[in-house]
Every structure is written in C-alpha cells, then in structure tokens.
Amino acid sequence: MSVALLAAPGQADAPSAEFLIPSLFLGFLFTFVPALLARRLLNLRSGVLRIAFCTLVALTVSGSAMGRYVQEGNGWSLATVFWGVTLALTMLMLLVLEAFVPGGLGPVGLVKELHHRVLRARRYAQVSAISTRSGLPRFAAGRPSRNTPERNADFAAALRRTLEESGVTFVKLGQLLSTRRDLLPPEFIDELSKLQNEVPPAPWAQVREQLEAELGAAPEECFKDFDPTPLAAASIAQVHRATLADGRPVVVKVRRPGIVRVVDRDLDIVRRMARTLQRRFAWARTIGAADLAEGFADSLREELDFRAEARNLATVAAAGAGRSPVRLPRVHEELTTARVLVMEALDGIPLGSADAALTARGTDREALARTLLDVLLRQIMVDGVFHADPHPGNILLLPDDSLALIDFGSVGRLDTQLQGSLQRLLLGIDQRDPAGVRDAFVEIMDRSDAVDGESLERSLGRFMARHLGPGLTPDVEMFTDLFRIVSAHGVAVPAEVAAVFRALATLEGTLAHLAPGFNIVNESRAFADREITAQLRPESLREAARDELVSLMPLLRRIPRRVDRITADLERGAFTVNTRMFADPAGQRVLSGLLQQALVAVLAATTGLMSVVLLASGGGPRISDQLHLYEVFGYNLLVLSVIMMLRVLVGGFRGRESRGRGR
Template identity: 35%
Template sequence: MIQAVQDLKRLREISAVVVRHGFGELWDRARIWDVLGRREDAQRPSREGVRATTARRFRETLAELGPTFIKLGQILSSRPDILPPDFIAELSHLQDRAAPMQVETVFELIEKGLGRSAHELFASIDPEPMASASIAQVHRARLASGEDVVVKVQRPGIEEQIRSDTDLLFYLARFLEGVIEETGIYTPTGIVTEFRDAMLLELDFENEARNIDEFAHNHADRPYVVIPKLYRDLSSRTVITLQELKGVKLKTALDSGDSPGIDRKQLARHVLEASFQQLFKDGLFHGDPHPGNIMVMEGNRIGLLDFGLVGRLTKQMQESIIVLVLAISLRDPDTVARLLYKVGVPDQRINLHHFRQAIHDILDRYMGRKLSEVDPGVLMSELVDLAMKYKIKIPKEYAVLSKASATTEGIVRQLDPELDITQAALPYAKQLLYDRYSPASMSGGFLRVLLQLQGFLQDTPQQLAQILMDLEGGKFNVNVRSDELSRLNTNVKALGILLFTGMLASGLIVGAFSLAGRASEGVGQTVWPLAALIGLSLAAMLFGAALSWTLLSGRVKKISLRRFLK
C-alpha cells in the first residue's frame, strides 16, 4: 500500500515535469490524467520553453527527472537507430552529477561490499571524491604496497530506485503504446525493457570487471593501449578497484590545443588503430569512447576508461561490416540495400526498389569525392536513419558501433585532419577477409556444414516416416491428392539415397582428417597429406555426384506444405 502511494506520487511528479516542458499532449492522448487527475502544479510551458527545440526540451525533461532518466538519456544518446541526430547530439550533453556522499558512508559501503574495513584494505583513501555520479562515487586510494588506485563505490539504494523508476516507465510506456501509432518498430515498452536490462547490467560491477579482463587480454600485445589493472580481491558487485592511470584526459588535451610532449598525429593513429583492432579483430569494442573516457599517457599511449558500455560483434557481423564498406566504396546500392535488409528486422514488407533508390541517392552525394574526403561515421549514420525510415530494425550492436565509430572519427579528425581513415582501415579489412577465407577456415566451415547436413539427412527420414504413420493412423484429417503422395514417396527414396551417400562421404572425410593428423610421422610427411587430399576429393565428388543426380533427375521437389495440410 505504501509503495502504491509512493508510486502514485512519483507519477504525478513525472507528469508535472513532462507537461512543464511542453510534452503534455502525450499525456492527453494517452489519457494518463484519467488515472492521476489534473494537478495545479502540472503547468503548461512558458513561451521560452515552447520556443526551445524539441530535442532540448527532451534533454531538460530527463535532467530534471533525476538519475534514472539521466541514464536513460545517456544510453539513448548512443542509439542513432532509435532517435534522430538532433536528439543524439542534445542528449550527449547530459551531465550525470550528484551530491557527494560523506566519506564515512563510503567506508561503510566498502566494508559491506568487500567484507573487511576500508582501513584494513587500503593504506589511505582520499576523502575528496574524484567524481560523484548518480550510480557511484570514485575516490583515489593507495595500497599498502604503494600502488595508486581508484575505488568506485555504488550508491546505497540505487538499484531499488532504478527498478522502481523503470517499473513506472514501463507503466507509462504501455499507456503511450496503446494510443500512439507513430511508435513504429521501437515500441516504448521495448525501449524501457532494453534500458532496464542495460542499467541492471551496469549496476553489476562484476560485469564491468569481466569486460576489463577481456579488454586487457585483447590489448596485451598492443603497447600503445593501456587498460587499467583490475584488483580482483578488492572488487565485488558494488565495489571495483582499478589502477590509477597517470596522464591527462583527452578532452583536456583537445581543449588546450598543442600540449608539450603530445604528438597529435601519433595520438590520432593510436586512437584509430585501437578502434580498428577492436572492430576487425577482437569483436569487442568500447561503446562510449568519448574524450572523457580516454587518457593521454606518457609516450602518446592511450588509456581506456569506463567499461560499463561495450559492444560485441560476431564473425558474421564483422564480415557484414566489411561487405558494407566495400559496397559503399564501389557505389553499389543494390548490395547495400540487400545487406541492410538482411542484417535488420523489417517491421513490415518494404518496397525494395524505393529502398535501393534512396540508398542510391545517398551514395550519389559522395560521387566524385576521394575516399579520404568521405566521413564513414556520417555515412553510416545516414544509412541507419534510412533504415529507421523504412522501419527496418537494426540490431543494437550495429547502432552502438555506428555512434562509437562516429565519436572516434571525430576525435581523429580533431587530432589529425589529414589522416585518411578509410585507407587506414584497409589492412585490417583485408586481414579479416583473409582469415575468413583461408584454407584452414574454409575446411573447418566445410566440415561443419557436412556434419549439419549429415544430421539433417539422419533426422529427415524418421520425421517423414512419423508423418506417414500419423496419416495412416488417421491422426490427421487432410485431403491429399495421389500425386502428392507419390511425390512424397519419391522424395523419401531420394533422401534415402542422399543419406547413404552423405554418411559414406562423411566417413571418407573423417578418415581423411585422421590421415592428415599423422602428417608429422616420419616418411608419412608426404604420403599422409596426399592420401588425405585424395580422400577429401573422393568425398566431395561422391556427394556432389549423388546430389546432382537427384536434383537433375527431378527426384527432390518442393512440397507445398500449405496445400499438403489443407
């Protein structure tokens, strides 16, 4: 009962702020006032408020509503697939600041999170916080060994507050979703659900610790990138302790112009190379690489900070990005359209001709320009915007990558305007393609396909037999023409032939790989690889011949399942 009263009070507070910033029409259309009742403090916006841009009023609304909504805005600022560019730019200015906690409270939270008192674990802790945000507070500290560290401590009650606020957000989203047809492919409830999941993950400092470990492993052989050392024994779900990186924030270096000891061109290459390594090799990239999250260290090394937001790319995603870049460089709108349609999730059938033409119009604007004059981040953002217009939902990994890439390119162009970003990416793209289509990778992929095919051929006859038994037993009431039964019988026989041939070919392949594995044994260094090659060739020829025979003889034909079960 108490919680219900508190929720109603909070809903009224939210409503008053929403109306004050000029978004009352949403509440009117959603009939939220029928639940809350109008209040005197739900005043209409001033003239100045009305004149402000919608994006600015949206940012001011979130800022006034507090920590949960500020974090929502920050997460949305990395999602160009959800919001248009002017909103993205406006939300990037949201500042997450909060009144600092007393140092005694910090000590209590450290003891609660780590199981021992702060005085036992640290030689000293600076009472003045380095940063104080809505989720956590950061302090400098020193270990007994003399190492300088930073300790991030989660605010008490923040998880409960975020859960409560997101529950209210979900409640409001359902109202809006029921009356606003413009919600499109990104429904309000879907956005709130995704935000809640992201926030709860960010509240788990152990997840951030895992990200740091993975980044440290990936960058271990890259001396120009520094990942802060994680102190596992001084970290938990609510406390995390990291090495303090010595240097200056990249934002400070950019704002101050030429700084002594900083080679801007070399720094630009390091930022770009780190980004390309994450994109094309690691498949794990920093989701928020703004200048405040990058340290400039001695020797023009870069130190990465804040690993709460990261993106992950599968091999297939990496390949799609390469193909997209190549298609753009070749001004091939058909391939770009097919790829965007393939990686996305269309909300409805689209006119592919119009979609291709729209992409053609975008690419036309870049005709005649050198690759060095094309800003890949801006171009990618335009394509994401176009996908939104046609209601093609782009996976969030691509959207986060688009924003992160645009941020990185902006940094690089500030540091070294002459650096050709596209040309610098080519060696990484070529290496990724080589790794994908190398003999070792191809043979492994071929074997996986054959194993999958073998499983399919093993299962299909049994499944078809079960269907026939069910039909024979009268378990289906269907009308089947005799020619379809005849076709089904023919297909069963053909699949039986393919099954036998596939199993025989698989046996030859397994034997061939076994022979190849003995290649290091004495005289077999020449004989065994040759025998393996012959075995693989026979397997491919045998299976290919059987497959061709069945297809060309018309034995495998498609069955209309709709007609079959009509």
C-alpha cells in the same frame, strides 16, 4: 451460513442431530468447493488466506442477495444458483485482487508490494508533473508530419528540461538518445547533448559503511591508505584513490548508496511510459520506443553491477592481448564485488583536459587519433567486443604519450555473423554498391521480411549519389542519413548495430577534440583496406579454407547416403515432400490457447442469451408463488455464462502480460 440459508424455516436456528451430517456436507459443498474450483478455473497460485477471504466475502454477498428467496421458501429450488453465484463472486474477487496485488507474496510481501506501488505512483505523479510543467505533453501529441525545425527545437527543449529535472535515470536515458542520430532529428540530438549529470559526492560515512559491508572489513584494514575525498563523482558511482598493502596505487569505484532502488523504480516508469507512447503515437512506434526502453534498462542494470564491468574489462583485454597499443587497467578481483570495483591506478590525464599537455609535449595528435580509431575498429570488426562509450573522459593520456581506456560499464558485443555483415555493409558503401549495401542491411536488420528490397535499393542509390559522388568528401553525417533511410523503409536497427554506430559517433567527437580536421571516414577506409588485404594473404586464405572444411566434414560425409536415399525413393515413386504448419511447439500453444478462448467466449455468449430468453419467458411449471422452473434454469445459465466470461477475461489478461514480457 450457507446451510442456514437453504434449510427449512423451522430448522434454521437449531438443527437436530439427524441434520448434522447433511449440514456438514452442505457446508463443505458451499464453502470449500467454490474456493477450490475458483482457483482451478482461474489457474492462479493464490494462498489459502486469500482464497478463504474471497470465499467468505462471496458467501456473505450471495447470501444477502438470496435472502429474499430463502424467506419465501425457495432456498432449495435455487441451491445451484446460490452455489454458482458464490463461485462467480469468488472468481471475480480473486481476479481483482490478482490484478492489483499479485498472489504468492505472503503478508510481508503484500505490504512491501503495496509500499512499492505507492512509491511508484508518487514518483510517476512527480515525473508527470515535471513533464506537464515543461510543456512536453503538448508536443508529444502532435503529428510528426507537422513538425517544423522550430517546433522540433521547442519539443527537444521541453524534453531536455523534463529529463534533467527527473533525475539520474532520465538523464542517462537522454544521454543515450543524444547518440541515436538514426532515430531523432538534429534538433533533438543538439539539445539532448547538453544534458549533464553533475551530482555532489555521497557522504563519506555512507561510503565507508558500504565498503565495510562489501569487503567485510573497514577500509583501513583492506588498504594501506584510503582517500575519503572522491577523485570524481557521478550519478551511479564515485571514485576514490587508495593504496594496497603492498604499496600499489589503485582506484576504488564505489556505487552510490541507495541508487539501485531509485533506478529500479524509475526504470519501471520509463518502460510503462515507453509502452504508452508506442501504443498512442505513430512516431513512438516508428522508433520502437518500447524496445529502446528495454535495451536501456538492461544496459543500465549491467552498469550498476561492477562485477559485470570487471568481466567486460577482462574480455576486452583478452581479445586484444599482446597487440593493442592502448593500455587497460588491471582489476583486483579479490576486492571486487557488485558495489565495489578496485582497479589499477593509471597515472594519466583525461583526454578532455589534456590539450595543454599535448601542446607542451609536441605530441603527434594525428598519430594518436589514428591509433585510437584503429583500436576501436579492431575491437568492433575483429574482436567482436568493444568499448561502447569512448568519450574524452574515458580515455587517459599517459606520461609516455600512449593512451588508456577506462570505465567499461558499457560494452558492445557482436557475433561473427553480425561482424561479417557489418564488414560487407562498409565495403558496399566504399564501393558505391547499392545492392551490396541493401543485402548487408537485410542480413543485420531485425525485420528483414517486411523490407521492399527494390525500393530500398533505389533509395540507397540516391543516397550514394548525394554523399559519395565525384568531388564529395564523405563524413560521419552520412551514416545518420543512411539509417534514417533504412528506418523510413520500416527496418529496425538491432541494438548491437546501434551500439556500434553510437560508439563511432562518440569517438568522432573525441577525435575531433584530439585532432581537429581528422578524417574518420578516410582513416576507416585505410583500416578496412589493411584488414581485407590481411584476410587475402595466402596464409589467411589457407587457414580460413581449413576451418571451413573442418566444419563441413560431417555434412560432406552424410551427403552420399542422403543422395542414395533420395534416388531410391525417386526410383520407387515414393519421394514426397511434407510441410507442417505450426510445427513450433510455442506456435501450437498459442493457437491452442486462442481457439480455447474463442470457444469459451462463444459458449459464454450463447449461454447468456439462452438465460435471458428463459428469464424473459417466465414459463414452465410453477415451483412457488413467485418462481417458475424456466426462471431457475435461466438463473443457472446466467451464472454459468458469468463464470465462463471470467475465465475468458483472466486468459486475456495472462496473454497480455506474456506479450508485454515478450516485448
């Protein structure tokens, strides 16, 4: 087709033998070279079929556009223009296809991707309709400074209705938000705390099919007895009673069929909505909506994999082995998979339903609450791994009046540095030391470089005078005020630390139900005093000093040689200090990419201006009746400008995608 367009009129229909080799060469030049160059310039991993399709369409369009000039006998004069237009159109089509249908999928993957996009668009429209019906957009567009308690209450009610009607993923998100007292006003906390996720159990036929697929055999072959009626049913999974072949009772947690597909689709929508809110509204940027959504997605995906829950339980059990007064169920790993979790059955009553049993037994509720608090604080402060969702349904009262923890789908983890900083934070609050609290916050926060230390310290001083003054009884609410002060100073709470205070807030409600009037703050102080006293014992100090000395030995051995080298350089006058900007390879790549994009953009703009000037001048030697040489140069420069702008455009898209993944 390209050869016919550019050939002389008398040779267009049936080229003779002497034109065969040039025709083949021109066919390769105008068909395959633009395709290969387009793929190279855009740096895309496009398949052969996609490139061939884009090239053929580009040849058809460019051939139609250039047909008038060919009929006038100017085909050879505009050969480079035709070639450039074909290249530019091929690049444009590849770019458009890549934006809507990413490459590397293949025909089957393409169909699946299109199907996935249709389902996501339908679900997005459904959630948008629910939010509109609830009146949520009207509240979200308002300014936070104008929000009154009444407006916040209406806003929170609209949000709760939207989340409740949108399904399991959004209900889980609302339940997470209901624990973030550091981010949301009290009206939102109260309203979102009403969210319940009561769902009917999945049909036994579907559960049985899932058990057979995971265990490789029917439930009757793996268990001596299996009760098809679930003991409990939730949005993610349901629990059945069973008995092993050796007679030991177990509980079998089975993931609801099809829940992963629903959650993945909804999580995609949650992330997109969070990024949109953060881009448009200041209040969403203040609470870090995008980061919150990513953390929620990671947590929910981990909760869907029961192997992760089994690992969490094993880690918590190993950390508190031999000294924890709270019992943990044992996992039968040989029967545990990603969708099925088999654990020891503990004969207990959920704490939320144990009031009658506690009263009948005459159990010391205060002692039980103190034990539960000590266990969680020890997990946080000493072990570094803790149960992140200690609500009454996840705590069992056993027949001997001891407690057991179940459901380790949500577990928090702290490294030793965060543990130390958290201890210093609580110690500073206990000693009413604003400077110490500020320093501890700077250590554990994400954006410590943007903190105005003096202003934060003054705010912390006022906070302590308001909550910790003489005659005042501190309560858990003071932590809510504390984190709001920190957020107001532009400091982001790390997810690990937020999980700690979320767990403590959940535990506060559990302890209030177990032992009304139990003072969690005073008991936490007593725990901290015991731990600090234990750390100050001579044996503990000797052990800590020995560990520190062992870690410092390599550095101490190198110090004399380094001091000698420095003094020698000083004596010779050869001591220098070098600083390297952008020493990080990642920073170098970012800077290099930005400079390249800027340079190509400038060249594209300059070339475009030159092409406009040449086309407007209409001068130069005449090539045909309607065509001058300057016009040929102008068309070529215009095509070159378009190609460079497409290269800049695809670079911008790729940078935006990488920044989105970084967030």
